[in-house]
Amino acid sequence: MDWSSLGGIAIALIGILLGQAIEGGRIGSLVQPAAFMIVLCGTFGAVLLQTNTKNFIAGILMVRQVFSTPIDDRQALANRANMWSHFARKEGIFMLEPYLKKETEPFIKKGLRLMIDGTPPDKIREIIAIDMHFYEIQQRSAVKIWNAAGGYAPTIGILGAVLGLIHVMENLSDPSRLGSGIAVAFVATIYGVGLANLIFLPISNKLRAIIQHEMMRREMLLNAWVSIANGDHPRIVEERLLAYLR
Numbered sequence: 001m002d003w004s005s006l007g008g009i010a011i012a013l014i015g016i017l018l019g020q021a022i023e024g025g026r027i028g029s030l031v032q033p034a035a036f037m038i039v040l041c042g043t044f045g046a047v048l049l050q051t052n053t054k055n056f057i058a059g060i061l062m063v064r065q066v067f068s069t070p071i072d073d074r075q076a077l078a079n080r081a082n083m084w085s086h087f088a089r090k091e092g093i094f095m096l097e098p099y100l101k102k103e104t105e106p107f108i109k110k111g112l113r114l115m116i117d118g119t120p121p122d123k124i125r126e127i128i129a130i131d132m133h134f135y136e137i138q139q140r141s142a143v144k145i146w147n148a149a150g151g152y153a154p155t156i157g158i159l160g161a162v163l164g165l166i167h168v169m170e171n172l173s174d175p176s177r178l179g180s181g182i183a184v185a186f187v188a189t190i191y192g193v194g195l196a197n198l199i200f201l202p203i204s205n206k207l208r209a210i211i212q213h214e215m216m217r218r219e220m221l222l223n224a225w226v227s228i229a230n231g232d233h234p235r236i237v238e239e240r241l242l243a244y245l246r
Contacts, residue, residue, distance in 0.1 A: 005067050012198045035188035042156035047148045059145035066206050078241040081224035085237040111225045121229040128222045139211045146204035150196040157192015161185040220244040
């Protein structure tokens with residue numbers, strides 16, 4: 001569990017609720033299911049309209065990465081790459097088959113397979129670079145739904161406010177129903193701005209950082225594979241890998 005993500009949300013919500021209490025307002029007045037449904041459903045409806053279902057579902061599922069403990073395995077990967085380099089230097093690059101069988105990640109298996117098959121270094125770089133390019137496009141397309149949600153939510157909040165005011169105007173003759181309509185109107189705006197700036201946009205930014213980290217990780221492996229396939233000395237491979245660990 002990534003406690004920084006949970007802590008960030010908790011601090012933001014506690015700050016808002018404490019501010020409301022300090023000003024003498026009731027915390028319960030911020031709980032308006034009607035306003036919440038208007039903003040949430042309206043926002044994700046607009047997002048779904050602008051994207052395809054595949055990217056929408058992928059973007060929703062990626063939220064798990066925001067709250068998962070971040071794992072930086074670059075050091076372990078560098079150690080394995082150095083091991084491949086020394087073994088290839090000693091036994092030959094075609095003898096890396098046992099290491100290929102130990103790997104489970106498709107990207108790593110693909111790179112090792114290209115080396116073992118005797119693919120020229122420039123072709124390895126070309127093939128893996130294409131793979132990385134489309135992987136990044138796919139991931140960023142999924143993340144865009146959260147950035148889009150951050151853009152739509154405040155406007156949907158204003159829409160909720162207008163609906164609340166319409167409800168107020170329809171019940172001017174009944175003072176007992178004016179309070180609920182006004183509450184929905186103002187709280188809908190709070191929900192729209194709050195969800196956009198406290199949830200949707202931070203999720204988008206964090207997912208982009210996660211993608212950037214993964215791309216750097218893959219670039220490190222790509223340079224290691226090209227260097228090994230090129231027959232470079234293991235010390236050179238190690239120095240290139242160290243640049244990604246500083």
